[in-house]
Amino acid sequence: MRRLNRPQCPNPVALRTNYKHPENKEALQNASHGKCMYCESQVSHVYFGDVEHIRPKAQGKFPQLKFEWSNLGYCCARCNNSKNDEFDDACPLVDPYSEDPNEHLLAFGPLLRHKAGSERGALTIITVDLNRPELIERRGIRINELQNAIDACYRTASDTVRQVLLAALDQEGSGSKEFSMFAATLIAANR
Numbered sequence: 001m002r003r004l005n006r007p008q009c010p011n012p013v014a015l016r017t018n019y020k021h022p023e024n025k026e027a028l029q030n031a032s033h034g035k036c037m038y039c040e041s042q043v044s045h046v047y048f049g050d051v052e053h054i055r056p057k058a059q060g061k062f063p064q065l066k067f068e069w070s071n072l073g074y075c076c077a078r079c080n081n082s083k084n085d086e087f088d089d090a091c092p093l094v095d096p097y098s099e100d101p102n103e104h105l106l107a108f109g110p111l112l113r114h115k116a117g118s119e120r121g122a123l124t125i126i127t128v129d130l131n132r133p134e135l136i137e138r139r140g141i142r143i144n145e146l147q148n149a150i151d152a153c154y155r156t157a158s159d160t161v162r163q164v165l166l167a168a169l170d171q172e173g174s175g176s177k178e179f180s181m182f183a184a185t186l187i188a189a190n191r
């Protein structure tokens, strides 16, 4: 999970009656580079993204927040299903639009871990099922590819060339890339 900047709502009038109006959905999609706000999967055209209610809209939960822009995010169908209507204001899930996930979560190989003492981090991982097998497998593939690229940087005898090659790899850890939290951690450990 990476920190996201919430965009301005492009169409506040439509938001009043349609929380997933295409114009507003697109703004949320662009803000997370087309990735799920929770698992960082690139949401493909085959696998539609949803407008997610951070605090659930279900009856009796937070119905007043159904059309509230600050309560909406862009999310893959798997995370949306896992999370369902779980949300406890006493221990809220980590919200990448309003806080830095690094304060609660860390990448450990292909696994997502909570930081020591972070109950919110631990609850988020369990509730959204952020270590489901499919995610571990895809993160592992990404890590292996990156490890090969890093190894290639170390084949040169020139420090200067190595630094240039490693710097070029830095973008693999930028927020626009899939599973960038895991890539950035691996890159930082090899600099």
Ligand SMILES: [Zn+2]
Pocket (backbone or CB within 6 Å): 036, 037, 038, 039, 040, 041, 075, 076, 077, 078, 079, 080
């Ligand atoms: Zn997801």
